[in-house]
Amino acid sequence: MRLVRGATVIAVLALTAACTKSAGEGDTPEAGSSAAQQVQATAGAASCTPEKYNGGVPKLDLKTITVGFAQSEKEANPFRITETQSIKDEANKRGIKLITTNAQSDLNKEIADIQGMIAQGAKALIISPLNSEGLDPALKAAQDAKVPVMTIDRLLTTKKACVDYLGWIGSDFVVQGQRAADAMIKATGDQGDVAILLGASGVNVTVDRTKGFKDQLVAKGSKLKIIAEQTGDFTREKGQKVTEQLISANPGIGAIYAENDEMALGAVAALKAAGKKAGDVKIITIDGTKGAVQGILDGWIAGVIESNPRFGPLAFQALEDFYSGKGVVEKTIISDKEYTTENAQAELANAY
Ligand code: GZL
Numbered sequence: 001m002r003l004v005r006g007a008t009v010i011a012v013l014a015l016t017a018a019c020t021k022s023a024g025e026g027d028t029p030e031a032g033s034s035a036a037q038q039v040q041a042t043a044g045a046a047s048c049t050p051e052k053y054n055g056g057v058p059k060l061d062l063k064t065i066t067v068g069f070a071q072s073e074k075e076a077n078p079f080r081i082t083e084t085q086s087i088k089d090e091a092n093k094r095g096i097k098l099i100t101t102n103a104q105s106d107l108n109k110e111i112a113d114i115q116g117m118i119a120q121g122a123k124a125l126i127i128s129p130l131n132s133e134g135l136d137p138a139l140k141a142a143q144d145a146k147v148p149v150m151t152i153d154r155l156l157t158t159k160k161a162c163v164d165y166l167g168w169i170g171s172d173f174v175v176q177g178q179r180a181a182d183a184m185i186k187a188t189g190d191q192g193d194v195a196i197l198l199g200a201s202g203v204n205v206t207v208d209r210t211k212g213f214k215d216q217l218v219a220k221g222s223k224l225k226i227i228a229e230q231t232g233d234f235t236r237e238k239g240q241k242v243t244e245q246l247i248s249a250n251p252g253i254g255a256i257y258a259e260n261d262e263m264a265l266g267a268v269a270a271l272k273a274a275g276k277k278a279g280d281v282k283i284i285t286i287d288g289t290k291g292a293v294q295g296i297l298d299g300w301i302a303g304v305i306e307s308n309p310r311f312g313p314l315a316f317q318a319l320e321d322f323y324s325g326k327g328v329v330e331k332t333i334i335s336d337k338e339y340t341t342e343n344a345q346a347e348l349a350n351a352y
Helices: 078-094 107-119 136-144 173-188 204-219 236-249 261-273 290-297 312-324 344-350
Strands: 039-043 066-071 097-102 124-127 149-152 168-170 193-198 225-231 253-258 282-287 303-306 331-334 338-340
Touching (some): 066 078, 078 097, 107 124, 124 312, 168 312, 173 204, 173 282, 193 236, 193 261, 204 225, 253 261, 290 303, 290 344
Parallel strands (some): 066 097, 066 124, 124 149, 193 225, 253 282
Antiparallel strands (some): 039 331, 303 338
């Protein structure tokens, strides 16, 4: 990648999905046509059944048991708020008793939360892992109690499907990074320096979104140059703080790149505080929150790519397929769309 003088470019990625609206997804009927996750691909045979899982577990009726949902990050982020609501809505729709916890972004608390729900009598679990490693004590407690675990969103990269957990549902985060790079090349005319606001460390989402982004710039022979990488922990506060540092170190910043909307919106706050005007800095961001898509309409954000958090329907379908004996696949990859300056107005209702 050649060095190109000129505006420093940092582009924030947010992935927005617009799918057919599903009833009870937490949207009001007049909201946009969007929301439900769509399966784009699966990996592995649909073979995980009660007979095969964890040396054999009881075949239960979802309608008669309590299911536990372990949320990872505090619900300040619309991604988390929407994810939890989607799980609650689907349990409600299916008449399933649900208990939920929130780890407040603390790994030890997520472990305790999961152990606690098992102690409270949860007979199946849906877990949104905080990190890709470190849940072993919780997974062991579930295994010892013969409680099956379905994982969503972040991947437990060293654990095995149909051994440590049933299966996994989520986005292709590498592709999100690749699409982010394409959007940034377009937004910047493929020139300028790039600083990356990384997601939280120890999370496959961060690794993949960064890898996809960098690989795509190389694959496209981009003239963009990555000049800095720093984590904003997927939070708005840290995204703002890191962007303030980036602006003072690189006054000519021409656009901003971080790996989720919350950091992007923190970056916008930093730009405003620095006296920048909408459009002075090209911003492309990941997730698909209403704030970020509104940012396109306000001129602060140049593009938004989705990470659809509405896991309820597919997560409970997986539990149903498990207990019915149909079997659960190792990986279910959902499709994600993109908001642009051309479609943001029409698609805003699909954001979360
Ligand atoms: C992605 C998810 C990420 C979101 C962030 O599936 O793990 O975590 O993109 C959130 O908003 O913090």
